Amino acid sequence: CGAAMAQSSVAVYGRVDLSLGHLKEQGKASQSRMFDGNLTSTRLGFRGTEDLGGGLKASFKMEHRFDADTGASEDPMWKGESTLSLSGGFGELKLGRSSTIYDEVRGLSASSSVFDSAFTPSSNGVFGSGGDYSNRFNNKITYVLPSMGNLYGGVEYALDEDPDAKADMIGAKLGYKSGPLNLAMGLQQEKGKENDYLMVAAAYDFGVASVSGGYNVRNGNAASGDDNEFTVGVNVPLGALQLSAGFASGKTEKAGATSSKASGFGLGATYTLSKRTKLYGGVRSHQVKDGSGTKTADARLFAVGVRHDF
Template sequence: MKKSLLALAVLGAFAGAAVAQSSVTIYGKLDMGLVKANDGNSILTGGPSNDELQLAQQAGSRLGFRGTEDLGGGLRANFAIEHRFTPDNGAADSTFWQGFSWVGVSGGFGEVRLGRDYSPYFWTNIAADPWGYDTVGQIGMLHTASAVAVVSRYGNLISYRTPNMGGLTAQVAVGLAEQTNDTKDNIGFNIEYRGGPIYVGFGYHQGDSAAGITALATGLGQTPTTLGVVAGDKGTSMGITASYNFGVARLIGAYSTAKAEATLAGDDYSANNWSLAVAAPVGGGDLRAMYTRLTGKDLLDGIKNTKFGLGYHYPLSKRTKVYADVGSAKTTSLDRRTAFDFGIQHNF
């Protein structure tokens, strides 16, 4: 009897050690809100597809799995896969693991990832947006990346991130195009510093213009081809974001510039963008406000798009919040477009 109890204790100890060395986490987000816009035709990042009252997500709903395994010697194997869907109709995104799908190894040297993941430039861009690219109030990557080189994720990615060196980190990544028609690889890097109330980040992206200018072309009612951009044309964007948390409020400023080659048009599409934003704890919730301006150059000369956003997000618990936002934008020669949303978000 004593031997049996001893054997069970030993097995239990080994099982406990195995659990401690390897773990998988299931997480997700469900977001639903009422959103309504007027019939203006200016480019409004985060706005609904038309001027009808809609029940739609205002932040990307998702189901994800991430895990890590201790390999010993300070090394860990890591993975993450994230599915995106629209909860109002239950439809899955056309790219099933739209969020990301990568596997990698980390240790004292930093971390290497292989698969589909966010671009290095994405992280310095989203740091400029108090909404994190959610709701109609957001600044949006169309602005933070200056419109003509917008890429938030790389497929076929090979990335390396340094360890944290006193608040300083750097990341470099290549997303292989894997094409034979001279389509450009996605290449990017960032350098970020986080120390106390200070954040400063610089990011760079280079890729294919046809992919990068798609969001702007759609906003203008065009396609990359009608704008004269074809596969193989190069797009680049770079920008800097800085913020300081004063305690009573966090102030954020950002500037970016971008260029997209357009072989068929015989010139480049260029733009720069600046934004100012603030986030402040008010009444137990979070008050957010921002103003951003995109200014075109070269083939976009004379085109400006300005937007302001205002919102209030109130937590009902650690995992659930309600929110209300308004966003309004004006594009040169187009009518102002304004939208509002009211919603609820649950994270698990």
């Protein structure tokens, strides 16, 4: 580790997020733990962009995910993303493994719901109680539309590469962003699981507070039924401090009858120590009941921690 690396083609970046807290799940003993990634997942990445001239660019991104509390790699090695893309006036064409564009609409719906973190109820136990979506796909071709005034969007397709399985995925997103308002709709059709997801999400920044929310529908098959889910959240900035609360609820119906109901809430705060470092704390609680009202799952999480970007 010496002097002046001559290199513009690759940037090394990452984030480490560790916290201490408590998790209590139904049927398990209460547990004090060190957690990785309660605000956002720990990662190490490599990325770069080359200007090809004529407004065309080539970019790559490889993002490793791991658990800083144990030093263990998540699976696969480049779980976060491994993509190559060409972009220009036509928009962006991206190949490889990455998050789905429907997942971005899920993110928008929770953007002010306890920082879209492990304290956010919608993405931790409430949504998906009837069959959860895959937030990333391998072998994916994503086309992102070019800038079109206030509109944005994209379409994507993931090859399943198993001639017998028919587990392709089709996704689409359309959004409208104007000043403080961000509205988007996303769909994801997972043929392997016979699940179609459709979400409408919105976020609005009032200045003294920002709010976000969304409504999500899953259409499954006879065995998995259908889900109807919604979430709302609010973030309140107070200087270096930010307070947030979120609520989410959902139910699954099979053959016209409710087979499960889930709901939960989260509360959290972040404190900005510097541009790259935040302290945080939060709680989350959710429960799932079956059609007869019997509780089938619950969890309560409490943690305080620190997140550092590099």
